[in-house]
Amino acid sequence: MSGKSVHKILSALLALLVGVSVPYFLIDIGEKAYAEFAPPAVVVPLPNLGSNDADSTPMPDDSEPVPVNPNISGQYYFEGPNYQVPQTSAQAYVVGDVDTGEIIIEKNQNDVHPIASVSKLITALVAKANMDQHKPVTVSRSSIDIYGSSGGLSQGEKILVTDLYYPLLMESSNDAAEVFAEGYGYDDFINLMNKQAGDIGMASTSFFEPSGLSEKNVSTARDLFKLAGYITNEHPDIWDITRVRQYSIRGHAWGNSSQISRKVSFIGGKNGFTYEANETAVVVLNIPLEGGIRRIGITLLKSNAREVDVNALERFVAKWVGFLPKGENL
Numbered sequence: 001m002s003g004k005s006v007h008k009i010l011s012a013l014l015a016l017l018v019g020v021s022v023p024y025f026l027i028d029i030g031e032k033a034y035a036e037f038a039p040p041a042v043v044v045p046l047p048n049l050g051s052n053d054a055d056s057t058p059m060p061d062d063s064e065p066v067p068v069n070p071n072i073s074g075q076y077y078f079e080g081p082n083y084q085v086p087q088t089s090a091q092a093y094v095v096g097d098v099d100t101g102e103i104i105i106e107k108n109q110n111d112v113h114p115i116a117s118v119s120k121l122i123t124a125l126v127a128k129a130n131m132d133q134h135k136p137v138t139v140s141r142s143s144i145d146i147y148g149s150s151g152g153l154s155q156g157e158k159i160l161v162t163d164l165y166y167p168l169l170m171e172s173s174n175d176a177a178e179v180f181a182e183g184y185g186y187d188d189f190i191n192l193m194n195k196q197a198g199d200i201g202m203a204s205t206s207f208f209e210p211s212g213l214s215e216k217n218v219s220t221a222r223d224l225f226k227l228a229g230y231i232t233n234e235h236p237d238i239w240d241i242t243r244v245r246q247y248s249i250r251g252h253a254w255g256n257s258s259q260i261s262r263k264v265s266f267i268g269g270k271n272g273f274t275y276e277a278n279e280t281a282v283v284v285l286n287i288p289l290e291g292g293i294r295r296i297g298i299t300l301l302k303s304n305a306r307e308v309d310v311n312a313l314e315r316f317v318a319k320w321v322g323f324l325p326k327g328e329n330l
Contacts, residue, residue, distance in 0.1 A: 117273070
């Protein structure tokens with residue numbers, strides 16, 4: 001083998017290690033985050049399965065409705081009498097259908113806990129609804145001084161609002177969240193976050209700041225399930241961003257920090273971590289069931305092992321749950 005061939009092989013191996021392995025293992029306190037080593041590239045998101053037609057129908061109880069698809073209706077049932085709901089480290093969770101709003105299984109769904117960086121989903125919704133997407137915002141000293149993941153932003157740089165969602169949702173940049181709020185007007189932005197949560201029907205949710213660092217950003221697994229349904233049916237473009245693996249603009253290359261986003265079934269979602277919140281997640285997955293592929297939302301609060309919990313709940317639904325379309329009988 002020639003020296004030139006050996007050099008090509010070694011270069012390829014090095015590129016693989018730098019481009020793939022490093023992002024999996026670099027950990028920022030509070031959240032797994034990519035370093036700046038990822039090569040600049042833009043990856044097109046995977047296509048979203050299912051319909052995005054939206055409407056609203058009542059939930060099984062008296063709470064506010066989850067936006068649902070009226071063309072996909074029916075009910076869930078358990079396959080056989082011997083099913084066992086998996087044990088999870090999460091203190092609270094909800095597993096349900098984001099198209100019908102039906103909750104399949106839950107644990108302490110109404111307990112209020114800090115939600116950490118899951119807050120950034122509301123930050124993104126407020127920014128999309130209230131800011132000019134093609135105008136630049138300026139990164140301030142106060143925003144880059146915020147604790148945690150920075151997204152590689154630097155003081156004084158100007159960045160388009162439409163580009164700022166990528167470090168916010170892919171690398172969970174606390175700096176990006178602060179830039180959004182400061183670019184609009186900090187107090188007004190937080191007020192809009194709380195209004196947005198109220199409009200969705202998240203009655204037990206409140207926000208103190210835009211990134212999720214504060215333990216005063218709180219919600220319930222049930223409220224977060226409503227948020228998952230709302231984004232899936234009303235703003236699937238937010239989930240599109242969470243499926244992107246790498247995104248680059250001049251001077252920046254952002255990589256997706258979520259391990260769960262690598263699941264084949266992943267439609268979209270957001271993770272979070274602080275010491276007060278422990279590990280949190282809002283995830284929507286395509287799960288094949290008897291009766292067809294369903295879009296299933298999983299929300300976790302106070303988890304010690306987020307990926308393990310999500311996988312266990314997904315396996316349970318896939319193995320033990322069936323869906324009976326409206327008009328059909330068992």
